[in-house]
Amino acid sequence: xxxxxxxxxxxxxxxxxxxxxxxxxxxxxxxxxxxxxxxxxxxxxxxxxxxxxxxxxxxxxxxxxxxxxxxxxxxxxxxxxxxxxxxxxxxxxxxxxxxxxxxxxxxxxxxxxxxxxxxxxxxxxxxxxxxxxxxxxxxxxxxxxxxxxxxxxxxxxxxxxxxxxxxxxxxxxxxxxxxxxxxxxxxxxxxxxxxxxxxxxxxxxxxxxxxxxxxxxxxxxxxxxxxxxxxxxxxxxxxxxxxxxxxxxxxxxxxxxxxxxxxxxxxxxxxxxxxxxxxxxxxxxxxxxxxxxxxxxxxxxxxxxxxxxxxxxxxxxxxxxxxxxxxxxxxxxxxxxxxxxxxxxxxxxxxxxxxxxxxxxxxxxxx
Amino acid sequence: xxxxxxxxxxxxxxxxxxxxxxxxxxxxxxxxxxxxxxxxxxxxxxxxxxxxxxxxxxxxxxxxxxxxxxxxxxxxxxxxxxxxxxxxxxxxxxxxxxxxxxxxxxxxxxxxxxxxxxxxxxxxxxxxxxxxxxxxxxxxxxxxxxxxxxxxxxxxxxxxxxxxxxxxxxxxxxxxxxxxxxxxxxxxxxxxxxxxxxxxxxxxxxxxxxxxxxxxxxxxxxxxxxxxxxxxxxxxxxxxxxxxxxxxxxxxxxxxxxxxxxxxxxxxxxxxxxxxxxxxxxxxxxxxxxxxxxxxxxxxxxxxxxxxxxxxxxxxxxxxxxxxxxxxxxxxxxxxxxxxxxxxxxxxxxxxxxxxxxxxxxxxxxxxxxxxxxxxxxxxxxxxxxxxxxxxxxxxxxxxxxxxxxxxxxxxxxxxxxxxxxxxxxxxxxxxxxxxxxxxxxxxxxxxxxxxxxxxxxxxxxxxxxxxxxxxxxxxxxxxxxxxxxxxxxxxxxxxxxxxxxxxxxxxxxxxxxxxxxxxxxxxxxxxxxxxxxxxxxxxxxxxxxxxxxxxxxxxxxxxxxxxxxxxxxxxxxxxxxxxxxxxxxxxxxxxxxxxxxxxxxxxxxxxxxxx
Numbered sequence: 015x016x017x018x019x020x021x022x023x024x025x026x027x028x029x030x031x032x033x034x035x036x037x038x039x040x041x042x043x044x045x046x047x048x049x050x051x052x053x054x055x056x057x058x059x060x061x062x063x064x065x066x067x068x069x070x071x072x073x074x075x076x077x078x079x080x081x082x083x084x085x086x087x088x089x090x091x092x093x094x095x096x097x098x099x100x101x102x103x104x105x106x107x108x109x110x111x112x113x114x115x116x117x118x119x120x121x122x123x124x125x126x127x128x129x130x131x132x133x134x135x136x137x138x139x140x141x142x143x144x145x146x147x148x149x150x151x152x153x154x155x156x157x158x159x160x161x162x163x164x165x166x167x168x169x170x171x172x173x174x175x176x177x178x179x180x181x182x183x184x185x186x187x188x189x190x191x192x193x194x195x196x197x198x199x200x201x202x203x204x205x206x207x208x209x210x211x212x213x214x215x216x217x218x219x220x221x222x223x224x225x226x227x228x229x230x231x232x233x234x235x236x237x238x239x240x241x242x243x244x245x246x247x248x249x250x251x252x253x254x255x256x257x258x259x260x261x262x263x264x265x266x267x268x269x270x271x272x273x274x275x276x277x278x279x280x281x282x283x284x285x286x287x288x289x290x291x292x293x294x295x296x297x298x299x300x301x302x303x304x305x306x307x308x309x310x311x312x313x314x315x316x317x318x319x320x321x322x323x324x325x326x327x328x329x330x331x332x333x334x335x336x337x338x339x340x341x342x343x344x345x346x347x348x349x350x351x352x353x354x355x356x357x358x359x360x361x362x363x364x365x366x367x368x369x370x371x372x373x374x375x376x377x378x379x380x381x
Numbered sequence: 382x383x384x385x386x387x388x389x390x391x392x393x394x395x396x397x398x399x400x401x402x403x404x405x406x407x408x409x410x411x412x413x414x415x416x417x418x419x420x421x422x423x424x425x426x427x428x429x430x431x432x433x434x435x436x437x438x439x440x441x442x443x444x445x446x447x448x449x450x451x452x453x454x455x456x457x458x459x460x461x462x463x464x465x466x467x468x469x470x471x472x473x474x475x476x477x478x479x480x481x482x483x484x485x486x487x488x489x490x491x492x493x494x495x496x497x498x499x500x501x502x503x504x505x506x507x508x509x510x511x512x513x514x515x516x517x518x519x520x521x522x523x524x525x526x527x528x529x530x531x532x533x534x535x536x537x538x539x540x541x542x543x544x545x546x547x548x549x550x551x552x553x554x555x556x557x558x559x560x561x562x563x564x565x566x567x568x569x570x571x572x573x574x575x576x577x578x579x580x581x582x583x584x585x586x587x588x589x590x591x592x593x594x595x596x597x598x599x600x601x602x603x604x605x606x607x608x609x610x611x612x613x614x615x616x617x618x619x620x621x622x623x624x625x626x627x628x629x630x631x632x633x634x635x636x637x638x639x640x641x642x643x644x645x646x647x648x649x650x651x652x653x654x655x656x657x658x659x660x661x662x663x664x665x666x667x668x669x670x671x672x673x674x675x676x677x678x679x680x681x682x683x684x685x686x687x688x689x690x691x692x693x694x695x696x697x698x699x700x701x702x703x704x705x706x707x708x709x710x711x712x713x714x715x716x717x718x719x720x721x722x723x724x725x726x727x728x729x730x731x732x733x734x735x736x737x738x739x740x741x742x743x744x745x746x747x748x749x750x751x752x753x754x755x756x757x758x759x760x761x762x763x764x765x766x767x768x769x770x771x772x773x774x775x776x777x778x779x780x781x782x783x784x785x786x787x788x789x790x791x792x793x794x795x796x797x798x799x800x801x802x803x804x805x806x807x808x809x810x811x812x813x814x815x816x817x818x819x820x821x822x823x824x825x826x827x828x829x830x831x832x833x834x835x836x837x838x839x840x841x842x843x844x845x846x847x848x849x850x851x852x853x854x855x856x857x858x859x860x861x862x863x864x865x866x867x868x869x870x871x872x873x874x875x876x877x878x879x880x881x882x883x884x885x886x887x888x889x890x891x892x893x894x895x896x897x898x899x900x901x902x903x904x905x906x907x908x909x910x911x912x913x914x915x916x917x918x919x920x921x922x923x924x925x926x927x928x929x930x931x932x933x934x935x936x937x938x939x940x941x942x943x944x945x946x947x948x949x950x951x952x953x954x955x956x957x958x959x960x961x962x963x964x965x966x967x968x969x970x971x972x973x974x975x976x977x978x979x980x981x982x983x984x985x986x987x988x989x990x991x992x993x
Contacts, residue, residue, distance in 0.1 A: 028423065378692050378696045378699070378729075379684045
C-alpha cells in the first residue's frame with residue numbers, strides 16, 4: 015500500500031477513477047469473475063444478470079438527464095422502445111406483416127442508440143422551455159404518443175397484441191443464434207448477449223463516470239442545483255439540456271436494442287407508462303445522481319421477483335386461495351420500497367453503501 | 382538516490398555543510414530529486430533540487446545587481462513557502478545576512494525590526510506585508526527595494542521600491558548569464574565565523590533582540606544530524622514545513638536538517654490547514670510545538686464525544702491498551718508486552734486515528750519551543766507515536782537536550798545532545814556549551830555579555846535540575862513565583878497542567894507576593910462553543926461565552942482536575958479573560974507565548990478582584 019494515499023501531485027491522479035491499488039485489484043477481480051460467469055452459472059442466472067446489466071444501462075441514461083441534469087423525465091421507456099424497434103427493423107427478419115433487413119449487429123447496435131439520441135435531441139428544446147412539473151407532464155404525454163405510434167406503425171412493430179421478433183444476433187458475419195461450442199462448453203445465444211451487455215455496461219458505466227467528472231457533468235450538476243445560477247456562470251442551458259437528453263436517450267436506445275433480443279420477441283404494449291415509471295423507481299431506489307446507484311437499483315429490481323417467489327414458496331403463501339397472487343405481491347413490495355427509500359433513504363441504496371463506507375472511513379470518529 | 386543511512390554516513394564522514402553549500406552539492410549530484418512540494422489549488426506542485434539551486438543562483442545574482450554585499454542584511458517577511466527558502470539561501474550564498482520577520486508582526490514591529498537590522502532589501506509575501514513595509518518605509522531609510530511574491534492586489538501600487546518576484550528573478554537570470562560562476566565562487570568565500578542569519582527572539586519582555594548565528598553554527602548543527610535526538614529511526618526524509626521559518630526551530634528542521642538530509646520539504650497551505658496537510662503528507666519526521674499537540678489532543682477527545690457508542694467503546698478499549706504500552710515503553714522501549722498491547726490498540730482504533738492525524742508514518746516526532754504537559758506526551762505515546770520532548774533556544778541553535786526512544790523520562794527535557802555540555806550555575810540556571818552557541822546579540826554588547834561568558838558558556842535564563850543524565854526545566858528564571866508565604870512555585874508547570882483540558886487555551890498563573898495562587902483563563906472558543914450548543918446554552922461572543930456561569934463551572938472543574946496533578950500549590954481562584962489573546966494587541970509574542978507582564982497589567986482589575 016502507498017504510504018501517502020492522499021498526496022496528489024497532479025490533477026490526473028486526484029480525479030482518477032481507481033485511486034488505490036486496492037480498488038484496482040477488486041475491480042479487476044470483479045471483471046474477471048464477471049467474464050467467467052456464463053461458464054459457472056446456470057442459464058437462468060445468466061439471463062437475470064444480463065437483464066440487470068441492460069436495465070442498468072437504461073437507468074444510467076435516465077440518471078444522466080434526471081439525476082445529474084435535474085430534468086424530470088417520465089417517458090424514458092419510449093427511448094428504450096425506439097432502440098428496440100430500430101434494432102428489430104435493421105436486424106430482424108422480414109415477414110409478410112413487418113419489415114426487416116437482417117443486418118449485422120455491428121450496424122444495428124450503434125444505429126439504435128443514435129436513432130434514440132436523434133429523437134431525444136429533437137425533443138430537448140421542450141425542456142429548455144419548461145421545467146419541473148410541467149416538463150414532467152410533457153414527458154408523460156410522450157409515453158402516450160409513443161404508445162400510439164408503437165401500436166399503429168404495424169409494418170414496424172407488428173401491432174398491439176401481436177408484436178414481432180427482435181433482431182437476429184449476427185456479429186461480424188458470425189451467426190450466434192444457434193450458439194457455439196467452446197471446448198466442453200456450449201455458449202448459447204444468451205451467453206453472447208451477456209458478454210455484449212457486460213462489455214457495454216463497463217464502457218457505458220465508465221462513460222457516465224467520466225461525464226460526471228468532466229466539464230459537461232459539472233454543467234449538468236449546476237443546472238440541476240439552480241438553472242438561473244448556472245446560466246449566470248456562463249453555462250448554455252439550451253446546449254447542455256440538449257446534451258443531457260441526447261446522452262440519456264442514447265443509453266436508453268442501446269439498452270433497448272439488446273433487451274428484447276433476450277426473449278426474442280417484442281410487443282408494443284411493453285412500453286406502457288408503468289414501464290417508464292419502473293426506470294424512475296430504479297433510479298430512486300438505487301440512488302439519484304450517483305454512478306453506482308442505478309446499477310444497484312437494476313439488480314435489485316431484476317432480482318426482487320425471484321427473491322419474493324422464493325420467500326413465498328418457503329413460507330407457503332401465495333398459493334391458490336391467498337388474497338394476492340405472486341405478481342401482485344411483487345408490485346406491492348416494490349411500491350413499498352419506493353416509499354421507504356423516498357422517506358428514509360433519499361440517496362437510495364447507494365446512500366446505504368455510502369454510509370457504510372464512511373462508517374469505516376471515519377473510524378474511529380463518526381464524521 | 383541515497384538511502385537515509387547512506388546520507389547519515391556521508392554526514393558523519395564529511396561533516397555538516399552550511400545550507401547553501403549543501404544545496405549546491407545536492408543539485409549537482411541529484412538535480413531531479415524533489416526538494417519542495419507546494420500546495421496550490423489542491424495539488425502539491427513539485428520543485429526539484431536542480432530548480433531550487435538555479436533559482437537560488439538567480440536570487441544571489443540579482444541581489445548582487447542591487448548592490449548587496451557581504452554582511453549586508455536582507456529581510457524576509459512571509460509565511461512559509463518555497464520562495465522563503467530560495468530567498469534565504471540566495472541571501473546566505475552571498476555572505477549576506479538573512480533576517481526573518483513573523484507574518485503576524487504589526488507595522489510598528491516591522492519598522493523596529495527593519496531599522497534595527499538595517500535591512501537593505503525586503504522580500505515581502507503579499508499585499509498585507511507590502512502595506513506594512515510601505516507604511517513604515519519613511520522611517521526605514523536603509524530599505525531600498527521591496528520584492529513581493531504574490532501579485533494579488535498590488536498591480537496598481539506605485540512605488541519605485543516595489544518589484545515582482547518574477548521580474549527580480551529575470552534580472553537574476555540575465556546577471557547569471559553574464560557570470561555563471563558568481564554565486565558558486567561567493568559560496569566558496571564564506572567562512573565559518575561569518576554571520577549567516579539574525580533571528581529575533583520573541584522577547585516576552587522588552588524589544589526583540591537579534592541573535593547572530595554563523596555559518597559555523599549551522600555546519601556544526603548539520604554535522605550532528607545523525608546523532609540528534611529526533612533523527613534516529615527516520616525511514617525517509619519527508620518534512621511538513623509549518624513552523625515559522627523565522628523561528629530557530631523551523632529554520633533548524635526545515636532548512637538545516639531537511640536540506641542536509643536531502644529531504645522533501647512540503648509546505649502547508651496555511652496554519653489553519655496544518656491538520657489536513659499533515660494527513661495528506663504523512664511526514665516521517667514531525668517537529669511539533671505544544672500548541673499543535675494540544676489542539677490535536679483536544680480535537681480528538683471532542684470528536685470522540687460525538688462518536689457512536691460502539692466506536693467510543695472501542696476507543697476506550699484501545700486507550701486502555703495504549704496506556705499500558707506507554708507505561709511499559711517508558712520503562713523499557715523494547716518491551717514485548719508493550720508491542721502486543723500496541724498492536725491490539727492499533728487494530729482497534731489507533732491506526733486509523735493516526736492516519737487522520739497525519740501521524741501514521743511518523744518515525745520520530747519532537748516537541749519543543751515551549752514546555753508541554755506530560756499528559757499530552759503520554760497521550761501521543763499511547764497512540765504509538767514516538768514523540769519526545771526536546772529543549773533548545775535561539776541562542777544555541779535550538780540544540781541542547783532531548784529525550785530519545787532509548788532514553789526517555791517524562792517531565793524532563795532529556796539528555797544532552799551530541800557534543801553538548803550542560804551544567805547548572807549556583808542559582809540553578811542552566812548553562813549550555815557547544816559549537817552551535819551563537820555569536821552574540823546584534824548591536825547589543827551588554828545583553829551579549831549577560832548570556833555569554835568568556836569560556837563560551839551560554840546562560841539560558843532557565844532554571845532547572847540536572848542529575849548528570851536528564852535535565853528538568855523548572856521555569857524561566859524571571860517567571861518563578863515566590864508567594865508571600867515564601868514558597869517557590871513554577872507557574873509554567875501548573876499552566877501546562879491546566880492547558881491539558883481541551884476547553885482551555887490560555888492559562889496564566891498569578892501569585893507572586895500573594896497569599897495564594899490564582900489564574901487567568903482563556904477558553905478554547907470553538908470547543909467550548911460546541912459544548913455550550915449541546916447544553917443549550919445561548920451565547921454570542923467570546924466574552925459572553927466566557928462569562929457564562931455554566932462555562933465558569935466547567936472551567937473550575939477542569940482546574941480542580943489539574944490541581945490534583947500539581948505537586949506544588951493549588952489554584953484557589955480564577956477569572957476569565959474577557960478577550961482572546963492576540964499578537965497584534967501585544968498580548969502574545971510572535972510565537973504565541975503569553976506576555977505575562979502585559980497581560981497582568983491589562984487585566985489588573987480582574988486580578989485585584991480575586992485578592993480582595
